[in-house]
Amino acid sequence: MxxxxxxxxxxxxxxxxxxxxxxxxxxxxxxxxxxxxxxxxxxxxxxxxxxxxxxxxxxxxxxxxxxxxxxxxxxxxxxxxxxxxxxxxxxxxxxxxxxxxxxxxxxxxxxxxxxxxxxxxxxxxxxxxxxxxxxxxxxxxxxxxxPTQGLLDMFTIRHYKGGFHNLRVAIVGDVLHSRVARSQIHALTTLGCPEVRVVAPKTLLPRDVDSMGVHVHHKMETGIKDCDVVIMLRLQNERMQGALLPSAGEYYKYWGLTPDKLKRAKPDAIVMHPGPMNRGVEIDSDVADGKHSVILPQxxxxxxxxxxxxxxxxxxxx
Amino acid sequence: MKIRIKDGRVIDPASGLDGVQDVFIAAGRIVALGQGPADFHANLEIDARGLVVCPGLVDLSVRLREPGLEYMATLESEMRASAAGGVTSLACPPDTDPPLDEPGLVEMLKFRAKNSPGPRVYPVGALTWKLKGERLTEMGELHEAGCVAFSQTDAPMVDTTVLLRSMEYAYTLGFPLWLRPQDYYLSREGVVHDGVVSARYGLPAIPVPAETVALQTILLLVRETGARVHLCRLSSRAGVEMVRQAKADGLPITCDVGIHHVHLSEMDTADFNANCHMIPPLRSQRDRDALRQALKDGVIDAICSDHAPVDDDAKEKPFQESEPGATGVELLLPLVLKWASETGMPLAQALAKVTARPAGILGVEGGVLAVDGPADLCVFDPQAHWTVSPGTLLSLGKNSPYLGMELQGKVRYAIIDGHLDFRDGH
Missing domain, CATH: 3.40.50.1370 (Aspartate/ornithine carbamoyltransferase)
Structure with missing residues (x-):
């Protein structure tokens, strides 16, 4: 455009x-x-x-x-x-x-x-x-x-993974309302990342999100399976309960990144988050502060x- | 005033007339076609060689922005623009400030319009007080003041009970309702179609069900009440299919589409062009193609400009904050010609969508070219090319998606009630 x-x-x-x-x-x-x-x-x-x-x-x-x-x-x-x-x-x-x-x-x-x-x-x-x-x-x-957030995310991925051409990247969370996710998707597809996934309930995805060249997953278990990079998106407070989601608790249960769920990703996967984080909502503290996390280097x-x-x-x- | 229009290609969609001949006008009526009366001495002769002479266009939605919205446009400016677009009759929606919900306002508007050169003006009255969707207006009084139909325009009708009662009441008095199907809750935050552009640019969306859910409600209530309903500005393929079925079932409905929706799609909003911010939103190419098909097979009866002049300040804003609407009354004819040529639609059939059919929906004279009929005519050059620009548009609203583009087909003369109200280049 x-x-x-x-x-x-x-x-x-x-x-x-x-x-x-x-x-x-x-x-x-x-x-x-x-x-x-x-x-x-x-x-x-x-x-x-x-x-x-x-x-x-x-x-x-x-x-x-x-x-x-x-x-x-x-x-x-x-x-x-x-x-x-x-x-x-x-x-x-x-x-x-x-x-x-x-x-x-x-x-x-x-x-x-x-x-x-x-x-x-x-x-x-x-x-x-x-x-x-x-x-x-x-x-x-x-x-x-x-765009600068998208670029710093690309910088981080390149820093830890050396490039984009063999990566499987999952973007998890509120893609519908996220300018960060849109910039990441454009950058990843332009830089040659072969598989970009979005993982979220249908209420948090744009209707035609697949037209942006991403694979749509609704379940975390399959969504982050074998991924090299897992990017968690922030869930705004006002969206945690209402018509989009019933509660922060249920969101955490199904889409929050816990150490257990992270095991589905590759053993050397990195975990990213644009900040500010909601610990215990989209990401567990053990993951945010754990060895996979590159959130502060971002x-x-x-x-x-x-x-x-x-x-x-x-x-x-x- | 006696006018002779010489040697033009005369097309009357209603009667099927299509041939080169002369038209003779006197005292506001067409007195003869072909051979003039023996004692006819024209005050004005129009050389129409190479031009098409057709009934004046009847536009079902032209916002004159009066009363109250004169910072956008004025009655005089938009009447002039309408004549320049070859429009000789127009319906103006009630979304003025205040809305057309009192007989006095309608009488004043009719009076002002009658004293300004330009088309015949048919006000559409507000269906509810202040367009709030709560209390019915005095439809009988408004009708006597000159309203031809009643509408919420783009204002929501949240309470379905009020919709049902308004249909029952309008049915009782025999008035048609003009309703644009759009569910309030499904559309209130949106500015674009729920599709590719919304996904990419994160612009809040109006999904197709905003139209179909509302349409379903309207159609069920029409079945219930027998009210005559004209459906305004269809935008979706799914909506078109519902109207097709409802018409097949014999429901007393008609429908129209805005000319921009016949040509443009959501892709045109992709560069945040606020001039493509419209209500209903421009939808997918598939939806646009379905609208074209429905026009061809008659499911959609008429095309209107949905003319909405907007001042620059209200458009020079981020897309979702900008005022919706596009100026269009001067583009109606060239865009109808463009649609006809792109789809192979015969000229007469295409013109029927902006002449005889909308006149029938309005229930007024005009839209036809017949001896003893009103002398409302449009004479246009089908070959002339012109570029849409702030300078070439007479409307005070310069908010066109077509700015900078060249269109084919230019109105040369508009004759309204036997008067030459527009002459190109003068």
Missing amino acids: SANLQLTPDGRLRHLLTLEGLPARILTQILDTAESFIPVGERELKKVPLLRGKAVFNLFFENSTRTRTTFEIAAKRLSADVINLNIATSATNKGETLLDTVANLSAMQADMFVVRHASSGAPHLIARHVAPHISVVNAGDGRCAH VTFGIAVRMAVMSMVAGSGA
Whole structure:
């Protein structure tokens, strides 16, 4: 869809809005660039001057602590000036439109917008309207995409598994409402993962999810069988009881990842989670803290991946 | 005013007339076809060589946005746009602000429309007070004020008892109900079809059962009450099959489809184009193909524009926050021609879906081209190409999925009640 909007005429990354439609070449380039930033975080002086003098606006129309913080750290490690705006409590509540907010911030000489918004497609809309020198990075829009999370997950998988071509990956949980799952699915299929499964009750899956190239499983036992990677999705509190699911307890019983269920996966399987976790709902503490878990490394890699994305989009206009 | 339209290809779907001849108009009526009266001296002669002369289009859903929604469009602007689309009669739905639920509002609208150039305006009254789905409106009074039917438009009718009572009451007074089948609970959060696009982009969905469950309820209540119901804006294959069966069973129903649903599908919403945000949602290609088939075999009686001019501010938003609807009254004819040419539908049969058939559903004069009939005509160039753009649309709503695209077929003249109300390029 947005491949043209995301790339410069000569094929470089201009905005990062979604992983759908981005060529494997670009995804790999982002992962490779992130790899080169890993040592920066391990040094005494954790800074490189790539974005010195650039103003990065964190535009969060929806609350977030973790993602906003990692974007902020990433921008600061690139030596950018970071301005955090929690719009959920300011301008749009006063009736200002999304595009007016963006126009005003552009007038403050922004170079990059990192956008989180509750509506799918909001970063696309902004990208269509910003001046040519401004880049937009999607930090999560509605249920549509969370591309940097998808990329850091790919980075993690590549780090532990060496590649994608022989993997069986299961994504377990609330795919219907998950922008993370959508980004993961696009990335995995683009990078050549031969078998991507989604595992969830029918109430938590989009009706035509199979059209995205995934295998649909309803039972954990068969769903994660022989998988190399098991990705657990967060179940939002408000969805734990009602028409989607009867209770958190029943969800845990059938779809929660316990050490026992994990035995179905390959012995060297890794377990991932985008956070924040609901221990005892979608994942058992023994798994979350166990030897298969790579959940904390995901967070660390997230900074390098976001540095990679920001440096690439900022460099596309140069 | 006496008008002679010379040498055009005259098509009247109702009578099967199709041939090059002249049309003579005087005092608001068609006085002769072919050979004019001996003493006929035209004030205006229209050279229609190479053009098609047909009955003026009858559009079952054009929002004039008055009263109350003038920030989107005005009665004058949309009347002008309608004439430019070759539309000579239109029904306007009651979803104004306030809704058309009081006779005074309807009288004012009729008065304003009568004093503006453009099509004949037939208001559709609100079925319930404020369109809240709770209390019946004064249908008898509203009818006397000029309402031709009663509808909830896109407002939900949550309480099935109110639906049943409204059918019984409308049946008693002999009024038709225009109902768009959409279950409130199954659709309230959705903005797109529950299909491929919803899966990929995570846009909240309106599943097909939102239409079929509501349709089933309506059809059962029609069986129960005998009320005359016109079903508005079918969108799904499953819905079409239910209507096919109900018609075969002899139920007193008719139905229409919006022109955009004849051409577009959910795939057109894939780039978050808010101009493709419509109610009902654009569905799968399979659904679209079923709508086309149903038009061909007569299960769907009419095509309307479902014209919904929306201001830019309400469209330049993330898809799910944008105001639904598309401007369409000026695209109705070219899109009908496009559908006809893509499906091999003979021109006269295609035009019947926007002339004689909808006039029959409305129960008004017009939609035909006959001696002594009303002089409501559309003269169009079937070969002319034009590009849809904010500049080429007269409607104040520029919200078209077809912006930037070239269409074939351009209205050159619209004659309404014997007056030349639109002339292309003037």
